[in-house]
Amino acid sequence: MTATAPKQGKAPPKTPDIRLSVNGKPRTLSAASSKRPLLHALRDELGLTATKYGCGKGQCGACTVLADGQPVRACLMTVAEAAGKSITTLEGLGTPKAPHAVQAAFIAEQASQCGYCTSGMVMETAALLATTPEPSLEDAKQALSGHLCRCGSHRRILRAVMRASGRPQP
Amino acid sequence: MTTALSRRDLLKAAGALVVGFTLPVPVLANARSVAADQVDSFLAIAPDGSVTIYCGKVDLGQGLRIAIRQMAAEELGLGVERIALIEGDTDLTPDQGPTAGSTGVAKGGVQIRQAAATARQALIRLAAQRLEIAEGELDLMDGEVRPLSGDNRALGIGDLLGEGGFGLALDPAAPLRRPSTYKVVGQPLPRPDVPAKVTGRHVYVHDFTLPGMLHGRVIRPNAVGATLLSVDETGLKAIKGARMIRIRDFLAVLADSEWNAIRAAALLKPVWSEAATLSGHERVRDAMKAGPFVAEETLVAKGDVDKALAEAGDRVHRAEYYWPVQSHASLGPSCAVADVRSDSATIWTASQATHRFRPAFARLLGLPEDKVRLVYLDGSGCYGMNGHDDAAADAALLSKAVGKPVRVQWSREDELGWDPKGPPQLLALEGCRDENGLITGWRTEMWLPKATAGLPNVPLLAPQAAGLPQPPGLITGLIAQNGDPPYGVPAQEVKVHWLADAPLRPSNIRAPGKIANVFAVESFFDELCAGAQLDPLVARLQGLRDLRGLTVVTRAAARLGWKPRPSPNPEPGIGRGAAYVHYKRSETYVAIAMEAELDKESGRIRVRRVVCSHDCGLVINPDALRLQIEGAIIQTLSRTLLEEVTFDSHRVTATDWTSYPILGFADIPEIEVDLVDRPDQPPMGGGEAAATPVPAALANAVFDASGLRLRTVPFTPERVKAAIMESS
Known part of the structure; x- marks a missing residue:
């Protein structure tokens, strides 16, 4: 191997790539357009389509993911802001065969109609239970206050939150 | 298990995205019959005995994927997990009409059930020939035709049929299984798409x-x-x-x-x-009365309303109700x-x-x-x-x-x-009562945009902008129904002033028109009761002649703990209200009773508790139905309390969730759904009817709590405060 070979093969990039962890795996995203929302990188570049676009303004909660365990709106967080963070999406939480406790509770309560808001609801609930394992019904309503559902599954969703935490269901 | 398969699994298994929805019976597009009178168009049986149902109606989240399977499974004597479902593919499924008007089960499911019953009859006939046993001594169970005698010569349905399919027309007389023997229909089976939705594996468009x-x-x-x-x-x-x-x-x-x-x-x-072609949302109501009109129509005419009104002297009451332009507001x-x-x-x-x-x-x-x-x-x-x-x-x-x-x-x-919008509706009502409080005359006048006769679908934006030909006109759904009171009023009339246009491009929105019509009729009924110092629920029971209607009203009242007295409540603050519908006067029966409170300082209404008694005939899946009903109630509370599409002379100005707010978790009331199952009656729609009594039940509860009569939607705090100012 000559000294010049690596140089030719690896022209120095204008901006360094953005490194982050997604669902426990190291991933690299192009920094070329680093102000693009994480939402688009997840869906279009990493093929993780569970996270949904709802409003692009952080008003509906449909795109909620976890960044270092905190619920964030992937439509507002830029790729640059996600650098170095550990991101969890709905796909990373569990699978149909081995669902996360929150997912299992949503399935048991059948807490979904069209399901477009479900991803954000589940992620927010997972974040809530990580910090507040035994939330009151008011805690659950407060945590989900930034999430909209148009089909009207709210009561089932609240039941699922309480079921997941082993608390009495409303 | 087939039901656990997500669409993504199906796509992967098919190996090709384009024709990925045909498993487990791979059939190429254009290769199968989709004629709506042929059994093979609706169902196919694979050699292993698994079944694929081809359904022209689609699951929008309402649970059709399980309900259709249950209806087919029951007739075929098969578990739902043995049934795959293809939906709404024009090359693969029969045209069963649009998934609208709460017809998924009532029409789509019933047609598929008849196809399955025809299939069962044919399979039993085939087995009878092979086994030389009379048809009446055979039945279909667990994917086999078995002799009822216990004789163990069973024939699998996949083997019986072979590859040729049934080659049979749908037989409208093919006998259905008796409801008393149902094993699958009526069970609260889980919806097969929920696990995939909750784990992010469901493939949306x-x-x-x-x-x-x-x-x-x-x-x-x-x-x-x-x-x-x-x-x-x-x-x-x-x-x-x-x-x-x-x-x-x-x-x-x-x-x-x-x-x-x-x-x-x-x-x-x-x-x-x-371009400044729009009226602005604040001028819609006045503009509706001004026209231009394309037709006048009398929908109901019974007795002499003018005579009844003239004879009632000062016991005549009049009021106007308005429902604004609303968006579907999909999430x-x-x-x-x-x-x-x-x-x-x-x-x-x-x-x-x-x-x-x-x-x-x-x-x-x-x-x-x-x-x-x-x-x-x-x-x-x-x-x-x-x-x-x-x-x-x-x-x-x-x-x-x-x-x-x-x-x-x-x-x-x-x-x-x-998005095409739910059109605005204006209603003027007049009614009168005799000395005993009985309603003797009633007139409902409606101002509504007229849907274009024969227009197949809403004109689309892209061809319109591109200058491509498409039939012009308006689509609204059937918006003039349920304008008459169902309480035996001897003289009644319902008239429509049909408008040439709507302020924004209209389309059908859940329970088209009937939400506003029932809002007006059921609120006005309470107004007449209040004028006569009558309990509005007792008055409904006295007026109703339909046993199923009486049943839902009685059950809702009992569940809420209704104590007869006139409104308003002598102890103001918290009120109760009720409303009833016999949807389209031919379908589902619903009574809703609720408790609400009004904070006069802030103008805020808080709904505390909603009870809904619901009779849609045979219940296919009570769990999915309950969720549909809850959803209809919550969505309609949102539409009643908060929603109006605002627009100026140029464009819609409510274009995000701040300017078009919908109800959130903080304002979700307790909801009790009481299902009246009638297995001997045909199944009817569960997606729309329960929405329609919600606004009147709420307005009647607010009146009971405060003496304030709300007739204009949405009941925003600003509007409520203005109404309080006006009334004092």
Whole structure:
């Protein structure tokens, strides 16, 4: 191997790539357009389509993911802001065969109609239970206050939150 | 287990995205009959005895995927896990009409049940010949035809039929199983799509991709009716691969990713003509009374209303009710993917009416109808026609223009700004009572936009902008029903003043028209009761003659703990109200009773508790039905308390969740759903009827709590405070 070979093969990039962890795996995203929302990188570049676009303004909660365990709106967080963070999406939480406790509770309560808001609801609930394992019904309503559902599954969703935490269901 | 398979699993298993929905019976497009009178069009039995149902109606989140399986499974003597379901694919499924009007089970399911019953009859006949046992001594169970005698010579249904299919017409007289023997129908079975939705494996149309697919974004004009004068596209050079497509006033960008399409759309500099064609939302109500009108129609005429009113002297009461323009307000934006070739086209769409839209897309693309295929994929929930069909037309035009597959996903602003809207409704009522409080005369006058006779679908935005021919007109759904009181009033009349137009492009929205009509009728009934110092619920029971109606009203009242007394409540603050509907006067019966409180300082209404007694005949899946009913109640509370599409003379101004707020977790009341199951009655719709009594029950509860009568929706705190000021 000559000294010049690596140089030719690896022209120095204008901006360094953005490194982050997604669902426990190291991933690299192009920094070329680093102000693009994480939402688009997840869906279009990493093929993780569970996270949904709802409003692009952080008003509906449909795109909620976890960044270092905190619920964030992937439509507002830029790729640059996600650098170095550990991101969890709905796909990373569990699978149909081995669902996360929150997912299992949503399935048991059948807490979904069209399901477009479900991803954000589940992620927010997972974040809530990580910090507040035994939330009151008011805690659950407060945590989900930034999430909209148009089909009207709210009561089932609240039941699922309480079921997941082993608390009495409303 | 088949039911646990997500669409993604199906796609993977099929190995090809394009015809990925035909498992477990791989049938190529155009290779199967879709005639709606043939058994083979609705169901296929594989050699292993598994069954595929081909359903023209689609699951929009309402639970049709399990309900249809249950209805077929019952007749076929099979577990639901042995049944796969194909929905809304114009090449593979029969045309069962649009998934609208709460007809999924009542029409779609009943037709498939009859196909399954015909199949069962044929399978038993085949087995009887082979086994030389009388048909009456055989039954279908667990995927086999078995002798009832216990004789163990069973024949699997896959072996019996062979590969040729049934080759039979649907037999309307094929006997159905008796409800008393049901094992699957009536069970609260889980919906098969929920695990995939909850774990992110469900493929929505938003998630569907094709090789080489481009992302499109349409730039709508800055005012309704504006034309495109010029456009500067030099900014697009900043984005590699981005390009503009312009067809007259249809302006769009294409790029290699969604994000680049969004950026590219922002870089275009269009110049639109001045247009100020709209009235503004504040002038809609007055404008409706001014016309222009295309027709007057009397829908109900019984007895002499004028005579009754004249004889009642000062016991005549009049009031006007108004329902504003509302959006479907789907949580996700409309989206579609189109692959238009020179000789054919496939469009993946969340349409509620793939079959009905097929001719429109053939015309739009200049292709023969049989070369155009629409394939249903889930979208964000829609409650009537939202923007999904427009997004499909956007994608189709762009794919045709560029010769590649194109995906179009609208923005939030596109969705709330440009989805076709629920039209406004104005109602004027007058009624009178005799000395004993009995209602003797009633007249309902409605001002409504007139739907265009024979128009198959809502005119779409893309062909309109591109100057392509499409039949013009208005679609509203059937919005004039339930305008008459169901309480035996001897003289009554319902008249409609049909308007030539609507302020924004209308379409059908959940329970079209009936929510506003029942709001007016059931509120006004309470007004007449209050004037006569009568308990409004007792008065309903005295007026009703229909046993099923009496049953739901009685049960709802009992559940709420209703104590007879006139309204308003002598102890103000908390009130109760009730309302009743016999949907379309021929379908589902619903009574809703609720408790609400009014804070006069803030004008805020808080709904505490809602009870709903619901009789839609035979219940197929009580769990999915309960969720539909809860959803209808919550969504209608939202529409009643908060929702109005605001617009100025140019455009819609409520284009995000701040300017078009919907009900959130903090305001969700307790809801009790009481199902009256009637296994001996035909199944009827569960998606719409329960929405209709909600606004009147709420308005009646607010009146009971405060003496304040609300007749204009939405009941926002500002409006409530203004009404309090006015009344004092």
